[in-house]
Amino acid sequence: MSTTTTRGVARPAPAKASPARPRRGLRGNPTFNFWLFTGPFLIGLVIFVFVPIGWSIWLSFFEARFTVTPSHFIGFDNYKQMLTNSDFTGSLLTFTVFAAFIVPTTWALSLGLALLVHRLRFMRAFFRSVFFIPTACSYVAAALIWKMSIFNGVRFGLANTIIGWFGVENIAWVSNPSPPWYWLVILTVRLWLQSGFYMILFIAALQNIPAELYEAASIDGAKPGWQTFRFITLPQLRATSTAVILLLLIAAYQAFDEFFNIIGNKATWGQTPLMVLYKTAIGSGQDYGAGSAGAVILTVLICLVTLLQGKIMGFGRGEETK
Amino acid sequence: MSAMSSNWDRRSIFKAAAGLAAAGALTACGGNNGRGGGSGSGKNLNQYFHAYGEPGVEQAVKKYASAYKDANVGTQWITSNDYETKLFAALLTSNAPDVFEFHPQIQMVKSGQVADLSDIINPVKDDFNPADIASHTYEGKIYGVRMIDDPQFFFYRKSMLEKANVEVPTTLEELIEAAAKLTTSKVKGLFLGNDLHAIEAPLIWSAGAEPLNAKNEIAYHTDEVAAGLGQLRKLFTSGHLLLDAPADYWDPSAITQGLCAIQFCGMWAMPAMQKALGDDLGIFPFPKVGSKGKLSVYNGGWSMFVNAKGKNVEAAKEYVKWLWIDQKKYQEDFATSYGFHIPPRKSIAASADKLKSGLPAEGAKLFTDYGHFDNISWTQAMWSALDSVISDSVRKGGSPEAALDKADKTINRELKKLFG
Numbered sequence: 001m002s003t004t005t006t007r008g009v010a011r012p013a014p015a016k017a018s019p020a021r022p023r024r025g026l027r028g029n030p031t032f033n034f035w036l037f038t039g040p041f042l043i044g045l046v047i048f049v050f051v052p053i054g055w056s057i058w059l060s061f062f063e064a065r066f067t068v069t070p071s072h073f074i075g076f077d078n079y080k081q082m083l084t085n086s087d088f089t090g091s092l093l094t095f096t097v098f099a100a101f102i103v104p105t106t107w108a109l110s111l112g113l114a115l116l117v118h119r120l121r122f123m124r125a126f127f128r129s130v131f132f133i134p135t136a137c138s139y140v141a142a143a144l145i146w147k148m149s150i151f152n153g154v155r156f157g158l159a160n161t162i163i164g165w166f167g168v169e170n171i172a173w174v175s176n177p178s179p180p181w182y183w184l185v186i187l188t189v190r191l192w193l194q195s196g197f198y199m200i201l202f203i204a205a206l207q208n209i210p211a212e213l214y215e216a217a218s219i220d221g222a223k224p225g226w227q228t229f230r231f232i233t234l235p236q237l238r239a240t241s242t243a244v245i246l247l248l249l250i251a252a253y254q255a256f257d258e259f260f261n262i263i264g265n266k267a268t269w270g271q272t273p274l275m276v277l278y279k280t281a282i283g284s285g286q287d288y289g290a291g292s293a294g295a296v297i298l299t300v301l302i303c304l305v306t307l308l309q310g311k312i313m314g315f316g317r318g319e320e321t322k
Numbered sequence: 323m324s325a326m327s328s329n330w331d332r333r334s335i336f337k338a339a340a341g342l343a344a345a346g347a348l349t350a351c352g353g354n355n356g357r358g359g360g361s362g363s364g365k366n367l368n369q370y371f372h373a374y375g376e377p378g379v380e381q382a383v384k385k386y387a388s389a390y391k392d393a394n395v396g397t398q399w400i401t402s403n404d405y406e407t408k409l410f411a412a413l414l415t416s417n418a419p420d421v422f423e424f425h426p427q428i429q430m431v432k433s434g435q436v437a438d439l440s441d442i443i444n445p446v447k448d449d450f451n452p453a454d455i456a457s458h459t460y461e462g463k464i465y466g467v468r469m470i471d472d473p474q475f476f477f478y479r480k481s482m483l484e485k486a487n488v489e490v491p492t493t494l495e496e497l498i499e500a501a502a503k504l505t506t507s508k509v510k511g512l513f514l515g516n517d518l519h520a521i522e523a524p525l526i527w528s529a530g531a532e533p534l535n536a537k538n539e540i541a542y543h544t545d546e547v548a549a550g551l552g553q554l555r556k557l558f559t560s561g562h563l564l565l566d567a568p569a570d571y572w573d574p575s576a577i578t579q580g581l582c583a584i585q586f587c588g589m590w591a592m593p594a595m596q597k598a599l600g601d602d603l604g605i606f607p608f609p610k611v612g613s614k615g616k617l618s619v620y621n622g623g624w625s626m627f628v629n630a631k632g633k634n635v636e637a638a639k640e641y642v643k644w645l646w647i648d649q650k651k652y653q654e655d656f657a658t659s660y661g662f663h664i665p666p667r668k669s670i671a672a673s674a675d676k677l678k679s680g681l682p683a684e685g686a687k688l689f690t691d692y693g694h695f696d697n698i699s700w701t702q703a704m705w706s707a708l709d710s711v712i713s714d715s716v717r718k719g720g721s722p723e724a725a726l727d728k729a730d731k732t733i734n735r736e737l738k739k740l741f742g
Contacts, residue, residue: 065739066433068414153566154581155508172565175516176558177718265404266517266709269718282411283404284706286429 053299056292064289078293082280087268088294091276092301098272099252101183102190106248107241110195114202115229128203132196139193139257146189147174147262151181174262177269182262186270189258194251198244205240209233242313246306253302273298365393365637370412370422372405372624375573376590376660386645386652393637406702413629420638423624426458426466426698428740430627437630438463442643446667453695454666458625460698466625467646469656470663473689474520474588474620477574477595481602482509482583492617493610494528494553497584501562504583510564513582515571518554518716520586522708524608525550527618527694533708538699538741540733542708543726546612551715551722553611558716574598588622589685590661596681605684607692621693623663664689699740707732 055068060078064070082088117127134142150158151173160170173181213232222228234241256274263270265279277298281291371383380399387395398419400408412418413435430436443464447455454468483490486504491497501511514521526533529546557563564582569575574591576582578598586608587595595603607617626646628638645652650670657665658676664686665671677686707729714725 066410066414066429066435147566148568151566152568154564154568157566169561175565175717264517266519266706266713267717268710268713278407279706283407284702286410286703 056295058292059288060292060296062289064287064292066286068288070289074289078289079297081290082294082297085276085290087271088273088276088280091271091273094270095253095255095272098186098255099249102187102252103245103248105187106191106194106198107244109191110198110244111202111237111241113195113199114206115233117199118203118206128200131199134192135194135197137193139189140261142189142193143258143261146185146258151185177267180269182270185262186258189262190255194248198248201240201244202237205237206233209236242309245313246309249305249309250302253298253305365634367393367395367420367634367638367641368398368417369395370398370400370405370409370419372423373399373401374590374661376594379656379660382656382660386649386656389652390641390644392644393634393641395641410702413631418629418632420632420634421626421628421642423469423626424466425622425696426625427701428460428698429701429703431460431465431698432740434630436465437628437635437639438465439467439628439639439642440464442639442647443467446647449667449669451666451668451671453621453693454623457695457698465698466627467642468623468625468666469646469653471621471623471666471689471693471695472588472590472663473685473693474524474586474622475608475685475688476584476606477577477587477591478584478604478606479577479599479602480604483604486583490604490606491609492606493615494550494612497609498553498557498560498562500584501557502560505562509580510582511562511584512557513564513567513571513576513585515586516566517709518558518712519709520571521554521608522712523694524618524620525554525611527620528608528615529611530614530616532697533700533704534697534737538737540730540737543730546614548722548726550611551711551725554712554716555719555722559719588661589682589689590663592662592682592685594661603681605681605688607688617692618694619688619692621664621689621695623666623696699737701736701740703736704733707736 059068059070061073061075062070063072063074063077113131117124117131120127152160153170153172153175154160155164155170157170157173159173163171171181173185209232213236214228217228217232218224222231254274255272256278259270259272260275260278265271265275265283271279273294277291277294279285280294281288285291369383369387371380374380380397383399384397387397402408406424409419409422409424413422424430440463443450443455447464450468451471454471455464458464458466458468478490482504483500486500488500488503489496491500497512504511523533526542526547529544529550531544531547532541535541564576567576567581571586572588572591574585574587574594577585577587578595607619610616626642628635628642632638650667653665653667654670654674657663657670658674662677662682662685664677665674671677671686676682710732711722711725711729714720714728715722
């Protein structure tokens, strides 16, 4: 109740003033509505995205060990350290290998699923849901299931049981990096988790292709199947494909959860850029300066690749190509 | 309330709502900080514990905390695999724990993260194992109270060794040979953990080396250690090592479920193993590596530290003194009622009957005879460099010398930053 009193003292006027104001005053004001609806998100964006990015750039020029409020300016030393750090440069290679495989595979698999589901005449909603549900699963949970029950190294692990039927010896899927079976574990979990989501994007795009195009094509003598797909469907999906590949590439750059949980931080292989940064800054290194410098380098790389891809594949030019 | 409503125009309602939403979003981040609700008297303290695997420990820790009357002590039970990451990150924030358990590491002293606890320990200093005092001392000040010592060694199934006609190994060669003889289609001979990091320090000691010498220079990089890594590589590829087990080395499951005949583990898991296997259980220290080798046991453990940058340093010290110095009943309960740990206090070790006979007594003897304690100068980043040595040489099959050279580079950089 004390708050009421102070309010009353501080602002005696509103009680009288409000009836005089036109009723539509606030609700009709587009500027107010804009801030009302975007404000909370904007505040979140500023606090959780822009401030950390700015802070990170600032930190990258300081010697910041065991602190995020450093005072010792060291210029580009952190950048030099990260660029000569074989773990970090190696992680960029790891990522490249990973992306080169996962991006086309996920693209092809989700497109394939979309085509299959799109052609279904019955139970379409059921299959759409079935393929989409893994998207709702957490990466961490899925990674642990993959590591601990499907691909564990003991004789009763699912994968080892299956290869056991064919008389193959048990395999240590994750611990032993040669041969690199861990890629199988990593790639299958990501395919399982991601394909459903991109399938939905493709289904939406497939539904947007006008039926007349197919009619016209068949009148012109295009055979259904590969020819129609190659010359009608695929070009029509160009805008969506570009977006999907871009999203997949960014997702691959950001890979962390399943690598961290399956391979872990103690290995020296299969470390993604984010894992190296995590270890440098937040993990045992506690070197926030070097970690931030690596984050800035990575951000610049992602921007460059995105721009380059836009240039090559024409992202955002979907309308013109139609 | 009706009188109040006249003061609320629409704009102030929106403002209040937006304010609440923003405040809600902000507090949500810090909501799970383990602090108590604010009932009771005095200050609020927050403590961090890693998740002990034995049932009942979490309840015990919370029970001790609630018995403390001078402050409300909330407990954060950190279940993730990398407790240190969560701890280090939290220590930089305003939600940092006031007291936390960890290992003595100098970077926390140098960066002013842990408070000097000499004044509460000095009066009872003589009752502590001298090695535990030494490992927490830097420049004459003591920075943590040891709660428990955890010797780590091998556990083996007596029946399986007997059946395979294998003697208890005393050298690394014998251990590798034993693993081969003990491996059957159902059981692997040996389990060293999924990434083998648990044995990196014992390997160094057993090869007659030390991580660092007295002048804080690298001392682990010897020919014997490199040769030991080479031997481990052979073991790793032999097919006699249990790998990718569902639970790691610190959990007794591998040996109790019959997945392996010999497992590297800690004394904490002894009660669970005894319960599952009865008398069919023996222990031995890490075997000798090379001609200069010695048997060794890693005496790990956990200590209580006070966050020097916390809001209630004095209250936190009072709490640590109350629980980990004054309350001997709780200390004994913590060391012997769940997993087995060696109490660092001589008086408690003397009264802990559970550790005086049978296998626990053998464990205590290994602790005394072959034990090596933490070195305060050995930091988490150096542990991490050793992890990479094991990964590069043993698991990946690279040259041990190259792997050690790489670690030298990292560790020398650390040492230079710490000691100049």
